[in-house]
Amino acid sequence: MPNILIKNARVIDPKNQLDKQTDLYIINKKIAGIGTEPKNFKAEQTIDADKCWIIPGIVDLSARLREPGLEQKANIETETHAAASAGITTLCIPPDTDPVIDEPAVVELILRKAKLAKKSHVYTLGALTAGLKGERLSEMAGLKEAGCVGVSNARNAISNPLILRRAFEYASTHNITVFIEAQDKYLSENGCAHEGAIASRLGLNAIPYAAETAPIAQILELIRDTDIRVHFGRLSCARSIELINDAKSNGLKVTADVSAHQLHLTDMDISSFNSQYHVLPPLRSQRDMEALRHGVAEGTINSICSDHQPHEFDAKIAPFPATEPGISSIETLLPLTLKLVENGALPLNTAIASITCSPAEILGLDVGHLAVGQVANLCIIDPEKEWTFSTNTMLSHGKNTPFSGWHFKGKVIQTLLEGRTIFTEKD
């Protein structure tokens, strides 16, 4: 690996409270100096980053790469390439692949493929219950050993509270964080839209707030007075934020994230039955969207993730309720986050933290910041560059996005993984 000098960049690192115009030095895959030239440093490669930002490589808490099992939608190679183009250097895969990540062999398969692709540090969540069926605990200790950074039952709710409680206790025994995507099986059955005026008008099966808030409240009661770590992902309701906030003030070790699209879209967007807006949890009201933005700004919601769900073309070509939910969103995570800064909804520092150090802490990984000695995962951004997102130029195999045609300001021009350039913007 060559020694690299990145000159004249504005280095932004929320975790180390760093935000200044300076030079950054990389020796042998690692950051060797920020502002201070290491002894005997000789640059073999110089990147002029004048007027650009350097931020830590982005950490995405939830990205489905569809491999193994759903390769018609996408695969690890295509999706990590797309991730690199969007400044993401670390990402975490939920366990609902096919086969489910409930055995070390599946973890090994994914990690091997990711290593071959060389585009991203890929981590997995293991299944909380065998086959995600909610009946029998998975071999969590073994999954952790194989490399899983947490356990989750993905969108498959565990309806038996006794099994749920024991799963928490067992995970905690092995010091494993439990990741929850709260969605009650019965309250959300066949649902595809937020319960409100729009779903009523369009005659779509509705998903009430309680489908999310009731399981969150139940889980918070189950883990009361314990030191079990629980992360609530993909929140959609204002009320969920209140619940999380109360739990945090009561000392519970809970964290939360929201997907970037929930901070920009509402149920108004489904008015014309456009299946690109079909997501789970459903797009909710304007009031919820504002509350989610506020939750990120004040820190109740720790992180913003992509909730990347690439699909094949046919998955979205059907009447709205018959289409598959989800957005191919790995390439819009940073642009949508920066748009919140542009709109004045988030301070820059909070926005960057929510996609770098905060998700890294949730995953228990020492990445997402730029201290000397850290592996050089970073992302160079031209903050003034204006561009239009388009399905024509998307790298993800899934072209399912409602954001095609959106204008953004600020674009990734280079991404480095372990000091190696894995993406360069071509003009």
Place this chain on the structure above:
Amino acid sequence: MVNKPTRRTDDLIGKDLWNIQLDDQGQLKHFLTIEGLGTNILNQILDTAESFAGVNESVKKVPLLRGKTIVNLFFESSTRTRTTFELAAKRLSADVLNMNISLSATSKGETLLDTLRNLEAMQVDMFVVRHADSGAAHFIANHVAPHIRVLNAGDGRHAHPTQAMLDMFTIRRNKGADFGKLRVAIVGDILHSRVARSQIHALNTLNTGEVRVVGPKTLIPKDIESMGVSVFHNIEDGIKDADVVIMLRLQKERMQGALLPSEQEYYELYGLTEERFNLAKPDAIVMHPGPINRGVEIESSVADGDRSVILNQVTYGIAVRMAVMSMTLGGNIKDGNSSSQNQEKK
């Protein structure tokens, strides 16, 4: 009259939802939902239907759509609705093809598109579509070849616009064209009813004085008030002084889980009995989109009584469907109007 909640339709509608129904001249191109159509279009449908009502009574057949091919594309079983569409098409001299496609064979979207492509290749001019998914008619209209017209014969819980228009036609024939002085109560399973949604849009577009919906909380969709209705959970209050009472069919096959304890209790609380119907205005009419569940939503003596216009609805259904077919398939509609009016005068 109770103050109606402010209608929010304008800011709620996605442009492509309703623009797709109109051509660049503002004429009806597809008929997918009442929502987004102006009073002028609805009145045009009613006026055209009025002229065809005469055709049905005397001449039976006009050559307006000779040489056109209409496909009844039914993904959900229906005999009555399909028959009236078929009769309407035949009375306009169109060729009709009936396709009943079981849902299981088309649970995948690509198959639905494939089905469309195959039929398009047979040079058809119009699809009359019924499908179990809300939004299916819009989906099809968005994907057919530009010359093909789409008529929604019911999509999921979303819309059943021809049924709503035949109901408006029935009301206009019985109560006159001034909907502003009318109080209309729609009673029953609003949640699952595409008919109710289309009726609400149609009644409000025609400036009906007051539109009420009546039913238990489990059968009233959330925030339905935003569509311009007042909600009642008690049938006595709900139909008091109504000019028109529309009873909805209790669709047993759609009931999932604990919406109602029993048909008996439903009838006790919401069934339209003689005694209850007397709370409406003395000259009130009762309507029902059919088929009726006697003793579940309505007492036989009311359904068959002299204030019941249920069978008229069926008759008018053909005229209204003829009107929409001739308007959307365009051609010599104006000549058609005058000729049919002449025929009526004979």
